[in-house]
Amino acid sequence: MAMELMKDKYLGAINTVEIGVGPAAIKVGGETAMPFLFEEGAMPYPPVVAYEITDVEPAEWSEHIKRPYGDAVKDPVKWAKMCVSEFGAKILCVRLIGIHPEGAKRPAEEVIGALRAISKETRVPLIIIGCQDIERDNEVLPKISQAMKGENCLVGIATQNNYKTLAAILNADGHSIIAESPIDINIAKQLNILIGDMGFDPKKIVMHPTTTSLGYGMEYVYSIMERARLASFIGDKTVSMPFVLFVGSEVWRTKEAKEGGDVQGANWEAATAVSMIQAGADIVVMRHPQAIKTVSKYIEMAMKK
């Protein structure tokens, strides 16, 4: 006897967020069912992989991930161009480690120069992440937001304790925002509401549920994402935002990746990314070109109906 599959039908949908402008702009979100369950609903845009680069040479990055990029890691514009022209990156994530007060503490103007050059040379959409020092980010990110006005970037990171400055300026300049919560669905929902209460269009919010690597509690993140998605599909618009996951930065903190050699590290990164995509990630930010290749291939395969 033929077995009949149980199928769910939902009413709600994930918001669609557009990043970038012109023909290279990328849309994420829009799902009306869990990932790749095309019999239950739509997944109008495939998940995207963003290449992570930094504004100054990332001293702390493992050699395994720096090696494929060679000397380009010393120059963000060169690096960005390499990701796009050699590896086929469709979107870039620039992490501004160079502005950190305990690091190079580069002035905003220098960073703006680099970002403008990256944007001009590559034309791909940009995700811009601060240095995660609240005060410094609140000083520098507003200037960057203004300078990149009209580029429709995705900028972060806003948290429950620090979202007002960023939300206000990004809203004024028409960018989208990354709202981060510490593996906590309740805080994720609250932060979306708080940002929305500031007049920010909820359809320009992307959630970061916090990323953890394979072997380090990835399951908790998975369950948070799944819960948000299921609530969205039955109509909770306060959690119906696409997800971004910073897979590269988390995986390459683990000893399994750093000490496991080139192949194991890339595999660890790919396995984490694929799991997060299965949980509903719309954007995965990654580092190792080989891992990105594996994941891109996986996405292509999974999107086949």
Add this chain to the structure above:
Amino acid sequence: MIIIGELINGMYKDVGKAIVNKETDVIQHLAVDQVKAGAAVLDVNTGPYSKNPKEDMKWLVECIQKVTDVSLALDSTKADVIEEGLKLVKKRAVINSTSADEDKMGRIFELTKKYNAQVIGLTMDKSGVPNSKEKRLELAATIVAKAIEFGIGPEDIYLDPIVLPVNVAQSQGVEVLDSIKEFGLICDPPPNIVVGLSNVSQGSKVRSLINRTFLVMAVANGLNAAILDPLDKDLVDAMITAELILNKNIYCDSFLDAYRKI
């Protein structure tokens, strides 16, 4: 939870007067205020004193639809009055209501099907409102079976166990709450279950508290729709909190606001 706003009813003095004098703004205000407060459906009842209920129903429906596009629950004991409303509605309407009497169901389900509406079925018949859970359940099953014969799916049926005033029929509270629980088991997918909430406190002195407490208990038993006063903020807050505790919505500190944003 589907909130059906109860305030546009000619039984209320100001609404009755507004219907007689065709005071558009009174009705439209009530419509907008109820929708803002969370009503997904507005009940429309010309009231017992309307001299020309068919014309009044038409006027009310047109008047309300100029300011909001939510669904309307066309509330009348007369099928032809309901039909006047059905001809005009822009969104799928809810017919309020039929009893479990054969002839009444026949006429109302015909309209339900013809106008692609949803329908409220009161678990009562010619012999009156039952005083036991068993009889309510029997009538509920009769309604569902008949509706299905007409090709009306359970998702378009609202079963109403009929709430009685606590000050005159105190023993009926438990019967109604138990009925709500069992109505959900009649078929799969389950029918909707609705109550005309305010009736529970009819004639009592502390109406709002009685309404609120009963609603929370009913929600816990599986109620998923109620005809109530959405402008009673405490009442709606209690309902939202009850659904939160039942894990129907994700908690956040602003859960009351969040619910209203959904």
